[in-house]
Amino acid sequence: MSISAVQHVRYLDSLYMAVQHASTKKAKKRPVRRSPISRTEGEQRFIAAATELLRESPFSSVGVRDIATRADVNQGFIHSWFGSQNGLYLRVVKELFASMHASLEQQPPDSVAINPLDPNVQFAVRLLFWLDLEGVDVNEVRPELNALMHAFTQRMITHVGLDDSTAAAITMQGSAIGLGTAAFGHLIGADDNTSFTHAILVWRRQLELLAKNPPK
Template sequence: MRPPVSEPRPVSAAPRRGRVDVEERLIAAAGELLGEVGPRAMSVRQVAERAGVNHGLVHHYFGGKDGLARAGMRRLVTEHLEWVKAQNEGRPIPVPMALGGDQRYLRAVVRCVLDGESDLALTELTEGVSVPRSAMEAVVARAGLDEPDSETRAVVAAAMALEMGWAALEPFILAITGTPAEEADELRRRVGNLRLGLGARGATRS
């Protein structure tokens, strides 16, 4: 079965209640637009219009587009971490094939990378909330290593590529492989088993 999909978090339509409310509206709108159009195409006016506030407040509260984009991305990665924790039920390594359930986070990261905004894409690292980095640390600990070696990094990289590629391109992959709709869940399960195998390999040393 597909993992639960996180519901969109629409910008509130409630009356504004001062600076905190305006900031929240702008941050939520920025997070939405980072995933929809990416940081390059996102404009201050777009965000302000989505938030229902005057665009001059973006400069007043965030110093401009860059500051607001960072705030929006911080919100997305923090919410993603909480979502993953709920999915994992305390397990250090994410549930296989679950990333597609948080499309807002996924799309924002992908668009930031494609736009060449690596610093923005890596917000989860600077904020200390990176799920794949935490998973790698768990694999390192299980393998009895002091730090990740090249094999561990390769295993984690392969797992990330599988997870992110599938989450972003699942309909395309199903179409290219000629997978009928009634067999999609089975294919997803088998791919998930491959990802589990990567995790087991990373935690085992001969």
């Protein structure tokens, strides 16, 4: 064997070592496989872990592996239970909108039932919008969004005294204001509590005036 052939063999050995080392490093990063837990518990863990991580950093920087590590559940179950990482995110949004709806039903009729400056509301809306902007089909969230809008329309009819058609228009308006402010209020000065409170007072006055002077 010539010296150069020996060098080649050494080179191949070092290549082999590098590959070995890389795969060892990969294995270390994988979340520890735990003893079996129930699907219900596992799903709740993934939802909690994803929520925590998505609140800590820009949405696009959160990886499926980070979520599995934080949840301490094997990452394969994200695909089995939610279809995909985005499926898990849609579930997070669905649950938050469902709880906004529940809270709306419990609030007194004259209150700002859903506060767009509430961090939970802001998080839910921003995540929904981000998924939509990423090209994810967000239709799965429609039932919760529609239920929320329907409950709002009912409040406008029952408590503000608007007719059905005006209440529908005001629901669209209120949803645009609520969603726009929750997600991007900081861009239009609506993250300032005093200005926001004033804007809400003006909006209430508009609704009162509209109830007393319905469009022909």
